[in-house]
Amino acid sequence: xxxxVRDVNKSFxxxxxxxxxxxxxxxGSLTAxxxxxxxxxxxxxxVIAGLEHPDTGTVRISGVDATRLAPQRRNVGFVFQHxxxxxxxxxxxxxxxxLEIRKRPKDxxxxxxxxxxxxxxLEQMAGRYPSQLSGGQRQRMxxxxxxxxxxxxxxxxxxxxxxxxQVRKELRTWxxxxxxxxxxxxxxxxxxxxEAIEVADTVVVLADGAVEQVGSPSDVYDNPANPFVxxxxxxxxxxxxxxxxxxxxxxxxxxxxxxxxxxxxRIVRLGFEVRVELLVGDREAWAQVTRGTAERLGxxxxxxxxxxxxxxxxxxxxxxx
Amino acid sequence: MGTPDAYGVAMTAETATRTAPPPRAGARxxxxxxxxxxxxLGSAVLYLSLIVLIPLALVVxxxxxxxxxxxxxxxxxxxxxxxxxxxxxxxxxxxxxNLVLGTLIAWVLVRDRFxxxxxxxxxxxxxxxxxxxxxxxxxxxxxxxxxxLGLNLAYSRAGVGLALLFVTLPFVVRTVQxxxxxxDRDMEQAAASLGASPFQTFRRIILPNLVPAMLSxxxxxxxxxxxxxxxxxxxxxxxxxxxxxxxxxxxxxIEGDNTTGAAAIxxxxxxxxxxxxxxxxxxxxWGSRRG
Numbered sequence: 093x094x095x096x097v098r099d100v101n102k103s104f105x106x107x108x109x110x111x112x113x114x115x116x117x118x119x120g121s122l123t124a125x126x127x128x129x130x131x132x133x134x135x136x137x138x139v140i141a142g143l144e145h146p147d148t149g150t151v152r153i154s155g156v157d158a159t160r161l162a163p164q165r166r167n168v169g170f171v172f173q174h175x176x177x178x179x180x181x182x183x184x185x186x187x188x189x190x191l192e193i194r195k196r197p198k199d200x201x202x203x204x205x206x207x208x209x210x211x212x213x214l215e216q217m218a219g220r221y222p223s224q225l226s227g228g229q230r231q232r233m234x235x236x237x238x239x240x241x242x243x244x245x246x247x248x249x250x251x252x253x254x255x256x257x258q259v260r261k262e263l264r265t266w267x268x269x270x271x272x273x274x275x276x277x278x279x280x281x282x283x284x285x286x287e288a289i290e291v292a293d294t295v296v297v298l299a300d301g302a303v304e305q306v307g308s309p310s311d312v313y314d315n316p317a318n319p320f321v322x323x324x325x326x327x328x329x330x331x332x333x334x335x336x337x338x339x340x341x342x343x344x345x346x347x348x349x350x351x352x353x354x355x356x357x358r359i360v361r362l363g364f365e366v367r368v369e370l371l372v373g374d375r376e377a378w379a380q381v382t383r384g385t386a387e388r389l390g391x392x393x394x395x396x397x398x399x400x401x402x403x404x405x406x407x408x409x410x411x412x413x
Numbered sequence: 414m415g416t417p418d419a420y421g422v423a424m425t426a427e428t429a430t431r432t433a434p435p436p437r438a439g440a441r442x443x444x445x446x447x448x449x450x451x452x453x454l455g456s457a458v459l460y461l462s463l464i465v466l467i468p469l470a471l472v473v474x475x476x477x478x479x480x481x482x483x484x485x486x487x488x489x490x491x492x493x494x495x496x497x498x499x500x501x502x503x504x505x506x507x508x509x510x511n512l513v514l515g516t517l518i519a520w521v522l523v524r525d526r527f528x529x530x531x532x533x534x535x536x537x538x539x540x541x542x543x544x545x546x547x548x549x550x551x552x553x554x555x556x557x558x559x560x561x562l563g564l565n566l567a568y569s570r571a572g573v574g575l576a577l578l579f580v581t582l583p584f585v586v587r588t589v590q591x592x593x594x595x596x597d598r599d600m601e602q603a604a605a606s607l608g609a610s611p612f613q614t615f616r617r618i619i620l621p622n623l624v625p626a627m628l629s630x631x632x633x634x635x636x637x638x639x640x641x642x643x644x645x646x647x648x649x650x651x652x653x654x655x656x657x658x659x660x661x662x663x664x665x666x667i668e669g670d671n672t673t674g675a676a677a678i679x680x681x682x683x684x685x686x687x688x689x690x691x692x693x694x695x696x697x698x699w700g701s702r703r704g
Contacts, residue, residue: 170606172599174597176599177600179597181621
């Protein structure tokens, strides 16, 4: 294991932010810490980096107890949401910083920095200052800077949070590819489930300072441990006292085993998808169907249809619903 | 008063744009400024001229009344020369001391938490608010012949330095403080995670970001110090050749009815201040180019 977090508790004042958190991160993996804002995921990342100290519990990095180690001695690369660029230094000097601190020979620094700038596609920008770069470029520079010291672990705190949607998507794909090239154990924090599912090979869902579930992206999506995880990882709707993914709802004209009657209240076309809003008994629900299905059934507001969770669909019974 | 004026100007400018003929080469030169800009620029230039430029120009003109030879003799009379060198020398030392200690105070005020911090923060501005003659009085009471501390600095150059230190204290503190508040703490944490010790982080990350503000505060403190009169007049005793500063020397020249000589020394102070401010401006450009 590259990182082993055991029974970590951390409070800010009287507010607990991490409660008995234990997480293992496998060597060479790309792990997402996913959860809503204020769930403790950034604090956990900062505890791993040594930027925060846990009240109780231990952190081991590459088998060494790092709980009491200063951030300088952990050999961890950290990338901040707002880049934390050294704004008085050129891109080159930013990336060279960790190597200069380590007093590496000049020509080695030069070679390594140019290598990294090429890796993050900033080789043309070496002489620029951070203020002359776009947000996406700054974040790639920050990544190169963190990678320069050959960290055992790379930690990214909402790395794409400050970027606009388009750049975000590009950088996501790019981070995945970069990880496949560099293979450094990477943990990143995000509140965006799509980002976690697309990029990570392990997802740790954190809420209210506690770990809700750990698994592969398809695992947490298809087999959520509880209603919270199911809701957080994708759209859900409630039907017959269970939480179901809207794309797992079957609509038919004739009754089928396990189906119930529902009234179509509204139909929204979103390109290829059609969102069918329903009234089941006195409860609102919705189903996501393809355009073909909607047209085949000739759905229109006011229609009475039969709905059921498709066979094999994952659903979670809601207690007390 | 301000609102109807501003409104009127805005209306005029708008009407002008709406009825403006299609742009021609000749028209563009005449309409370089909109009505609002022209009025604002005009007022600023007029005000600056009346308050600053014309009086200063008059001093310079007056100093040359009796020709360059007289100017040079007036500036290099033993007492005037001694006053000028003392003033510029002491101001330079004082500015450097406040560069270090002002930065330290700003650091403590921004980064440390201690009881009474808000009070200390307010006290920093006191030298700005106090009439400088009162500052002189206070310093004389504490460091004069009847000093309760047994430290008599009256009528000494140290006393002059002390008065200047007091008066110029706020400059560096107040220029460095906002920069320090705005400084991105993530930068320091990034440096730490890259292996930099606290000292290395200070020297390589924090200090370079503070230097422009530190220098501009120092330049302001220096220019303030060379012009200081009120705070030094009591504690220095105004002993010519020993503790008399340039401003006091100017005053005594005027009392002796030598206005041309007074203007000559004033002009030297003016040039020194101007050079200091020019250097400051260059430093700030250098800073913002990299910001």
